[in-house]
Amino acid sequence: MASLLQNSPAQSVSRSKSNSLKFLIGGMILLGVIGFVAVNSFQANTVYYYTLSELSAQRAQLSGQTVRVSAPLDKASIQNDQKNLVLQFNLVEGDQVLPVVYRGVAPDTMSNGESVVAEGKLDANGVFQADSILVKCPSKYEKSAVQ
Amino acid sequence: MGNFGSLTIPQIAEVGNLALALGLAVSVYVVFAAVFSQLKRRGEFFASARYGIYVITGLTTLAVAILEWALLTHQFRFEYVANHVSSDQPLLYTISALWGGQEGSLLFWVWLLALFGAVVLIQHLGQTNHLIPWVIAFIAFTDAFFFSLLVFISSPFALLAQTPVDGIGLNPLLQDPGMFIHPVTQYLGYVGFTVPFAFAMAALVTGDLGYAWIRTTRRWALFAWLFLSLGLLFGMRWAYVELGWGGYWGWDPVENAALIPWLTGAAYLHSVMIQEKRGMLKVWNLVLILLTFLLSILGTFITRSGVIQSVHAFGVSSMGPLFLAYIAAVLIVFAYLLYLRLDQLKEENRLDSMWSREATFLLNNLILLGAAVATLWGTIFPMISELLAGKQITVAAPFFNQVNGPILLALVLLMGVCTLIGWRRASPQHLVRNFVPPLVVAAITTLGSVVSGVRDVYGLIAFAASAFVLTTILLEFYRGARARMRMYQENVAVAPVQLVNKNRRRYGGYIVHIGVMLAAIGIVGSTFLQTSVQKNVAPGESVALGPYTMQFQKLFMTSESNAQVIAADLIVFENGNRIDTLRPQKAYYPAADQMTTEVAVRTTLREDLYVILAGWNDDGSATLKVIINPLVVWLWIGFIVFIIGALIAMLPDPREAQAVERVRAEKVLAGAIVQ
Amino acid sequence: MEILIILALVVIVVLIVGYPLINPERYRDQGVRQETLPEYDDLYGARENVFDALRDLQFEFATGKLSTGDYEQLKARYEVQAADILQQIDALKPKKAKPVQGARTCPRCNSAMSAQDKFCTKCGTKL
Structure with a gap:
């Protein structure tokens, strides 16, 4: 933007200088506003994933809070009640097992998902009540190599 | 022996690999030959470099032909073929498997770039343009980068130890007509921006930073941007009909990677007009085209390196460091050249007034760039965080909406204001007069929306803004046509046509704006006014939403060449009248062991009725999800209008051609042409 | 057979790219003259x-x-x-500008213009 200030000499240079200055100030304010909104919103929407062990360790503080967990999926544990739209499955990580309940349509890729990102709350019984789930497949756009 | 058909598969693979290796060698040679020809003023080296570009085009074409042949004839010994084709795959998706995977799409990239290089040369055949040697040097440098990825890291001609009986096939999600065309358009856009950037680099090297490079590349930039837009269109359309969640945009990294260069490209297309008209913003334009090009490269990298699935792929594939090295090399050379030329990049003019179209363009640039930076930050922050801090993190979609929502609203308003303001200076009292009719229309629209039941504040604001902008643009056409009728005594039918025809850039641009506004209406409608319901129904039962009632008949199964399909038959009633039947489906692809959702959509100008078969049960009942997406069809209509506008702006301008010819004649007459 | 194809490919590439270097006079001025x-x-x-x-x-x-x-x-x-x-x-x-063959000029003031111009850009004479 500094280049705006370098006008060739002509009549009413001072006026054009003040125009550039006005514009510079306006631009700064605009960028400031965008930056402010961005930073604010960024903090509100950036969510760290908890691993299962972190979740169980901090269970007391986290109950009732919306958190995200990311862990490998135990495919054998998937139970999909299509009639009532209840999806249940277990996330497994080492010796930690987290049962998850999700009310809604199961994603198409559930059956060959490798890991799941679930957002929701841990209830009193230690069951994760998910508001949304995201299935991570080996690849969305690439297939794994032929063995 | 002795004919081509007698070659074994490994031999054919060898030929393919050789074509790539030769391509790499020739590209490196072209860079040196082109630069040498300029430094030592040796034309024969330039000619040699030029032929080199044609040779690269030939070699990449050969490689593409071999790979496409292998795909079409199911040569499963090729790892790429085995991973992306199965024998029961429809022909269309066997062809598109060429750009369905990493290696193939990188090959496709370098092929397009080679073709573009040849086109640039052919465009300037017989002309002496001293930018061209530097342009082809940069194109060859970029060619060399992509060739080295293909040669050293992921060859499309890698072979398996044994030939599998069948391939895995293309990811079923990609088996959709939208995904046939989307990557092609996306890549044409990404690759297309290499050409204007190559000219920018050439301008920096030669110090010829005037009008020449901008004028020469105007159409190229527009071409690339048009194809990025088409890429977005087909990508969104694909997501809407194939992913089956009722929306078309999820702020996925791949989507963002396509959007960000589109935003900076839009900024560039606007700000070059100021350089052309006023000789201002020279440095700014160079930086914008640099950003657009590098973001296109980054987009290719994000989509194709596997960095999204796992950040750890970054180091493993070693594609990441190479991409970074290339980007760093371009940045360093660019920054150095810019520093050298800084004193030649002084502004020739000044801003006449704060109330001028130039000022609105500058604002537009800041806003577009703000959106691009925010989106880029949200996209790459999780990758950086995981890579450096080892912490897994996500930036949720609301971030993008909260930041980009207001930004885009400002952009839309600016689109209206800018139309009302002339170049150089606007006179305040005229400005007020011009603002009145659009404001009145906006007020009426708001009232109408409230009456027809829209209660969402954001929706109301957005609709009012859209009405305001559309009115300003239509008014601009009306005033222009009226002025022509007065100035040239043209009649009502001729004046509007001539208005567009005589200034295709300006009015093509306005038509693009109309398209953006229509699309905005579609986005606002489907974002703020969407309603949905989810229900399990037995045969004979119904789901109701809004004015619609859908009666579920029965489930039935069919099979396609490579999939089994389960469909639900629905009869649709609107206010009690039978209007349509819909058949949402799910398809199961055994080869990939994957399910895809085929939604059923009933589109009207008012709203889309979007039905998903979410599941079924052994007792014959089905679970349906029904969504009403108001106004969403205007998004697609807007895109079509947008494309028409961009094409009009790209047409050769008779006035421009006339001026070029006149200047040439004058130069000859004045003895200014060095004989 | 494979060797032949590989050789042929390499030879063709080298020949095309090298051709201008063998005939430097023909190409000497290309792309280097302003x-x-x-x-x-x-x-x-x-x-x-x-x-x-x-x-x-x-x-x-x-x-x-x-x-x-x-x-x-x-x-x-x-x-x-x-x-x-x-x-x-x-x-x-230059002081004595000679009209060059093929360039169109204004009959009144002798300034140059394109074939499509309807008026002289300098003096406004209708052509």
């Missing part, structure tokens, strides 16, 4: 831009975006600029 004096390029570019500006102004005025006062003021300024540029172009011209 066609016009750079100062002309700049001046002509600037002139076209001023003409564009004047055309824009007229249209902007006709569509009601400019007041009469602003229009007159801006127009006068660009006309001064245009005159200045035209003077500089004239100053650069």
